[in-house]
Amino acid sequence: MFHHILVAVDGSPDADQALTQAIDLAESENTRLTLMTAEPQIPATAYLTPAINALVADNHAEAEAVLRRARDRVPEDLPVTTILTDQPIRTALIHQIEAGHHDLVAMGSRGRGAVRSALLGSVSHYVLNHSPVPVLIVHAEHTGHVASLDTAVAA
Numbered sequence: 228m229f230h231h232i233l234v235a236v237d238g239s240p241d242a243d244q245a246l247t248q249a250i251d252l253a254e255s256e257n258t259r260l261t262l263m264t265a266e267p268q269i270p271a272t273a274y275l276t277p278a279i280n281a282l283v284a285d286n287h288a289e290a291e292a293v294l295r296r297a298r299d300r301v302p303e304d305l306p307v308t309t310i311l312t313d314q315p316i317r318t319a320l321i322h323q324i325e326a327g328h329h330d331l332v333a334m335g336s337r338g339r340g341a342v343r344s345a346l347l348g349s350v351s352h353y354v355l356n357h358s359p360v361p362v363l364i365v366h367a368e369h370t371g372h373v374a375s376l377d378t379a380v381a382a
Contacts, residue, residue: 231259233329235320235350236297241335244367246297249333250305259306261327262297265316266290317353324358332358336366 234249236242246262253260266286269279276282294309301307312319324332334351355362 229256229258229331231329232331232333233261233263233324233327235334236262236264236293238293239335239337240367241337241365245333245335245365246300248363248365250301253305260301261308261310262294263310263323264290264294265312265319268315317350320354321357324360330360331363332360333363336364
């Protein structure tokens with residue numbers, strides 16, 4: 228049914244559970260995975276500080292670590308590609324869906340940080356409303372290891 232699944236990862240519990248679900252799907256259907264994350268966006272005012280180079284380097288290292296941990300969870304027999312972008316994740320995901328010929332997107336319902344989500348808006352909501360392919364949105368139960376799945380198909 229699915230041939231190429233794009234998985235948005237950010238190290239949050241919801242994204243981790245989305246990766247688990249995507250791996251299960253990929254294993255059952257012999258599907259290729261692409262794991263994607265973005266470097267956190269730095270506010271323009273931060274570029275006025277002398278510590279900007281360290282901040283940029285730290286953000287890049289953190290994003291690489293998130294991607295590496297996600298890649299390490301994928302079984303060796305599954306084909307997987309990793310993408311680290313410095314573009315805003317919302318538009319980068321939509322661009323990758325089209326450029327990579329993905330037929331499903333798996334992602335968590337919430338990313339890291341409620342404040343950041345409130346300020347920037349929900350990435351999952353944006354992707355759901357702009358994706359030309361089905362989107363699997365996963366919500367991890369934070370009190371246990373069970374996850375609920377919300378699936379939606381973007382028109």
